[in-house]
Amino acid sequence: MSDDPFRTIIEPFRIHSVEPMRLTTRTERTAALASAGYNLFELRAEEVLIDLLTDSGTGAMSAEQWAGIQRGNEAYAGAPSFYRFREAVTGLFPFRHVLPTHQGRAAEKILFTVAGGPGRIVPNNTHFDTTRANVEFTGAQAVDLPIPEGLQPGLRHPFKGNMDVAALARLLEDRAEAVPLVMLTVTNNSGGGQPVSLANIRAVREVCERFGKPLFLDACRFAENAWFIKTREPGYAGVPVAGIVREMATLADGMTMSAKKDPLANIGGWLALNDDSLAGQCRNLEILTEGFPTYGGLAGRDLEAIAQGLRECIDDDYLRYRVRSIAYLGEALEAAGIPVVVPFGGHAVFIDARAMLAHLDPLHYPGQALACALYEEGGVRACEIGTVMFGLHPDGTETPAAMDLVRLAIPRRTYTQSHIDYVIEVLTRVATRAAGLPGMRIVSQPRHLRHFTARFEPLH
Numbered sequence: 304m305s306d307d308p309f310r311t312i313i314e315p316f317r318i319h320s321v322e323p324m325r326l327t328t329r330t331e332r333t334a335a336l337a338s339a340g341y342n343l344f345e346l347r348a349e350e351v352l353i354d355l356l357t358d359s360g361t362g363a364m365s366a367e368q369w370a371g372i373q374r375g376n377e378a379y380a381g382a383p384s385f386y387r388f389r390e391a392v393t394g395l396f397p398f399r400h401v402l403p404t405h406q407g408r409a410a411e412k413i414l415f416t417v418a419g420g421p422g423r424i425v426p427n428n429t430h431f432d433t434t435r436a437n438v439e440f441t442g443a444q445a446v447d448l449p450i451p452e453g454l455q456p457g458l459r460h461p462f463k464g465n466m467d468v469a470a471l472a473r474l475l476e477d478r479a480e481a482v483p484l485v486m487l488t489v490t491n492n493s494g495g496g497q498p499v500s501l502a503n504i505r506a507v508r509e510v511c512e513r514f515g516k517p518l519f520l521d522a523c524r525f526a527e528n529a530w531f532i533k534t535r536e537p538g539y540a541g542v543p544v545a546g547i548v549r550e551m552a553t554l555a556d557g558m559t560m561s562a563k564k565d566p567l568a569n570i571g572g573w574l575a576l577n578d579d580s581l582a583g584q585c586r587n588l589e590i591l592t593e594g595f596p597t598y599g600g601l602a603g604r605d606l607e608a609i610a611q612g613l614r615e616c617i618d619d620d621y622l623r624y625r626v627r628s629i630a631y632l633g634e635a636l637e638a639a640g641i642p643v644v645v646p647f648g649g650h651a652v653f654i655d656a657r658a659m660l661a662h663l664d665p666l667h668y669p670g671q672a673l674a675c676a677l678y679e680e681g682g683v684r685a686c687e688i689g690t691v692m693f694g695l696h697p698d699g700t701e702t703p704a705a706m707d708l709v710r711l712a713i714p715r716r717t718y719t720q721s722h723i724d725y726v727i728e729v730l731t732r733v734a735t736r737a738a739g740l741p742g743m744r745i746v747s748q749p750r751h752l753r754h755f756t757a758r759f760e761p762l763h
Contacts, residue, residue: 340758352682360563362715375604384603405600407561464491496648498531527649567612665703667742681729
């Protein structure tokens with residue numbers, strides 16, 4: 304009798320409700336793309352067959368989450384739903400103050416409105432889009448300090464999301480007075496969904512303590528990060544995921560969270576922290592912008608869904624399936640000769656668009672060109688993570704981003720293996736004509752977060 308695992312990946316759940324998907328023709332997709340100004344954010348959802356734009360709020364909730372919604376209490380102040388939510392949060396992240404928000408960027412907005420400002424510097428392993436924008440909107444500077452390995456898509460390293468600890472120490476030696484706090488994003492989304500080791504979190508914490516700086520986690524993919532620690536970092540194979548999460552949290556002074564990712568909710572987030580004075584300032588701003596601190600822009604039913612999601616997302620069977628299903632897509636693309644970021648992350652596969660479309664200058668946006676080609680070919684919507692997202696600076700200048708990637712973010716508990724097989728087929732078709740894909744130019748753009756609303760046209 305063998306207890307060896309089977310090769311076939313099975314979802315550790317049964318489908319309880321279904322949503323129909325509309326098949327479109329290439330002619331329809333070409334017209335829709337042009338109408339959207341070649342910006343995939345501007346497409347209507349019904350024009351998309353497989354939607355891999357983001358894993359944020361796009362997952363399927365469980366029967367227990369829907370049952371929790373039914374007991375949501377909508378009292379303006381002191382609702383029991385808030386206390387159930389807070390208990391679930393502090394069971395994993397034992398911070399003294401927990402402020403619910405309508406989503407993660409609201410938590411960032413509150414934190415950096417209080418802690419940011421002109422002349423200040425916020426270091427991170429790599430800021431994602433809204434984090435960077437909320438830092439820069441206050442006049443502060445967002446500084447990325449990834450390890451060198453994290454900028455090499457084809458290099459295998461178990462924790463490419465790590466922060467460059469020596470670089471952080473140098474920054475604090477030179478400009479400590481300008482740094483209000485240090486951020487660490489787990490997993491590192493902009494760097495290809497790569498995890499951060501506990502050893503790295505501990506080393507960053509030691510530097511922060513040496514210079515008297517608080518450490519905050521951008522922890523929206525904390526469970527996937529903890530699973531990588533469990534499976535890759537020596538000494539943690541036998542530690543429960545919940546225990547790893549708590550160890551991560553005890554090394555930090557606070558956190559921001561989008562509950563639309565690992566906590567398996569469709570909306571919500573929170574800001575949690577230990578400092579009483581900072582928490583008081585943030586709470587006052589929350590009342591002004593989000594609502595009373597026991598609901599924070601959310602309905603009681605949302606708080607219930609998050610509380611249940613926090614219990615489900617740390618389950619070993621779920622996390623094993625989640626990470627393995629991402630690897631299934633990545634391995635197939637790698638076998639087809641498509642350049643991808645390795646090792647594969649926990650929420651997405653990232654295609655190295657700069658390598659795949661090597662004939663294009665980075666300022667002709669190879670990531671955007673590739674993402675548009677995927678949609679036109681097979682109705683697959685993906686997201687550019689590169690020069691469109693990160694190339695424009697606050698002073699109006701533009702330079703190529705460190706990498707030009709296309710993210711295939713897999714919504715949680717939403718698509719089956721046959722859907723992923725279809726995505727593989729679409730990508731391999733696009734790869735056969737990648738050398739002939741045209742670049743893009745921007746027709747119009749806003750000053751901040753331009754990737755959401757900019758309009759493009761092909762460079763024929």
